[in-house]
Amino acid sequence: MRFLPFAAVGLLASLVSQAQDAPRHAKVSQSAAAECAAARQHSALRQPVHTVRHRQKMERYDLNYYKLDVSLTNTTLDIGGSVRLRARNVSGQALDSLAFELYSTFTIDSVVVDGRRSSGWRRSAGDVTARIPQPITPNALFYATVYYRGTAPSGGSAAIGNGLDNGSSPTYGTQVTWSLSEPFSAYEWFPCKQVLTDKIDSVEVWATTDRPNKVGSNGLLRNTVLLPNNKVRYEWKTKYPIDYYLISVACAPYIQYDTPTTLPDGRVVPVVHYIYNNQVLTDQKSLIDLTPAMINNFSSLVVAYPFANEKYGHSMGPIGGGMEHQTMTTQQNFSFTLTAHELFHQWFGDNVTCAQWQDIWLNESFATYGEYLTLGPLSSASDARDWMNGEHSYVMSQPGGSIRVPDADSTNVGRIFDSRLTYAKGATVIHMLRYLLNDDTKFFRALRTYQTTYAGRTAYTRDLVRIFEAEAGRSLTYFFQQWFYGQGFPSFSVRWNQVGSNFYLRSTETASMPTVTPFFDTDVDYLLRFASGQTLKVRRRQAQAVTDFGVQLPAGQTVSSVEVDPDQWILNGTGTIQRDNALVLATAAAQRTERIQVYPNPAHAVLTLSSLPAPSVQAEVTDAIGRVVLRQTLTGTTPQLNVASLRAGLYQLRLLTNGQAVQFARFVKE
Secondary structure, three states: OEEOOOOOOHHHHHHHHHHOOOOOOOOOOOOHHHHHHHHHHHHOOOOOOOOHHHHHHHOOEEEEEEEEEEEEOOOOOEEEEEEEEEEEEOOOOOEEEEEEEOOOOOEEEEEEEOOEEOOOEEEEOOEEEEEEEEEEOOOOEEEEEEEEEEEOOOOOOOOOOOOEEEEEOOOOOOEEEEEOOOOOOHHHOOOEOOOOOOOEOEEEEEEEEEOOOEEEOOOEEEEEEEEOOOEEEEEEEEOOOEOHHHOOOEEEOOEEEEOOEEOOOOOEEOEEEEEOOHHHHHHHHHHHOOHHHHHHHHHHHOOOOOOOOOOEEEEEOOOOEEEOOOOOEEEOOOOHHHHHHHHHOOOEOOOEEEOOHHHOHHHHHHHHHHHHHHHHHHOOHHHHHHHHHHHHHHHOOOOOOOOOOOHHHOOOHHHHOOHHHHHHHHHHHHHHHHHHHOOHHHHHHHHHHHHHHOOOEEEOHHHHHHHHHHHHOOOOHHHHHHHHHOOOOEEEEEEEEEEOOEEEEEEEEEEOOOOOOOOOOEEEEEEEEEOOOOEEEEEEEEOOOEEEEEEEOOOOOOEEEEEEOOOOOOOOEEEEEEEOHHHHHHHHHHHOOEEOOEEOOOEOOEEEEOOOOOOEEEEEEEOOOOOEEEEEEEEOOOOEEEOOOOOOEEEEEEEEEOOEEEEEEEEEEO
16 A cells, blocks of 8 residues: 655656646655655544454454445445355364454344354444354354445544545546555455455455446456446456455446556456546556556566456545555556555565564565666666655654564554555665675565465565575574664764775764664675776675775775765665774774684584684674674684574674784674
């Protein structure tokens, strides 16, 4: 989901200006994200209703199939009909009641389980528990149908708006009724089970409305049935697993515009746009027509569009942004980055869905990074750079905040969809993972592995971590501790000097939230600019707060300036960068320190050294923030360091003789 997108600049400026359908809060600036977050916090009047006990009762069955058969119009929030489900009793004992969720103002006419009408049900707010006439035996499949009717609430409970909302396009005047169930509002328009980890294997959405309305929904349109009294029924069906909040309806007198695309593997994918009228085509056709190229770009980078056997499409609605309903996004307009964001959600969020709201970054951060991945090939490198500049500036506009949603905030809509943390900071961390691997083949292979391993399922952050660790060939605990669980960002101040052909640099790191995350262990690129106009880029690890290194320069080159992180890989602030003639001796001493081979790396209990520089040396181990955590005297021809007491993480080993560091190594403790 993306509201108030940061629109592309440069070549896209004229297209974006055409695409703005007078959005409620949208601005073509990064600051709009903060306004969006405030709007969502304001609109989150109702929290998820199911209690822990009610969730436990819902988890006694596993959903296989939904069929929504509802009636609605584009002018009211009235909705009603039936929801039929097929499920399996997974409780290990007889199931004598059916627990589900439905907003309290809806009337339930009846509940039928395996052809028998329930004798009654209990309701507490949105929790409903209906008696099952004949208990369901363990592991047995059963069918249930809930007949209901009423008017959806309009108090503003979803991420923005309501579970079912109604409004008119400010620019085009079209009246629309649409759903937006994320995160806790599906029960505001149909009986459901709002549990992320129970994806439904297949879903049918039958929606009856007045002609000439069309209703957009998930999957393929299997049938359109003309009915008496100027009614029409649209029968949609998807056979891909889908989470409850991605089931959708959008109802308006749309016209249809198709832009099919052929994937790299040769499959043709229908791309169906339900738009307000022909004026939309006049205003936004050039942007709409980018959708096929975006699909193929993402398919080439990650895996083929995951719902290729059905479709992709859009249903327009004045929703203040977009919502990634599976196979048919609901979208206010077709601004470049908004379309890219919602489309990449089909991979990250729809095909693979976060298993808990604490890990919502698995959906939103990747979708946000999809904007960057699209700007480069389909717009320009300068637009992509400007986009990343905007994300960095927005994240660093405040010093703290973690990407992971704290457990205490897992029902707080405003915190879940915090645009600065969940969206922007998460996207910059994905970019840093790419930099950490230093190999795009590995990075995109990790994304492919994640998509293929968890396709049609849900995943946790730990699942993604394991995949990236396999590509990195080492533990990444330190990286996620500082960037995902931790808070803030580093800033680097640099002092440098040149003596002859020797270049010396000292980088001092400070953290924006030192009481939470005092140090960020990271590689850093430095760009040396020479008076000749030539440049040299060097990459060095910032393994402690103050890091020294030296470089042998090409003959005849004189350094005129130094730039930190010239290609925007790291979320960081820049302090002072200045020449310091007094730096030479301290750095020269550091350069005499040699690297020693250690194994196994990662280590578990014992770290073996290949040799010692003297018969007896002092071993000193420092952690990621430069604290000495272990000292030990080493002797012998096969010296070993006992590291069993160390916590998992990245460490630096220094060997000292007469108090002077003479050799060093870095190792990971598992």
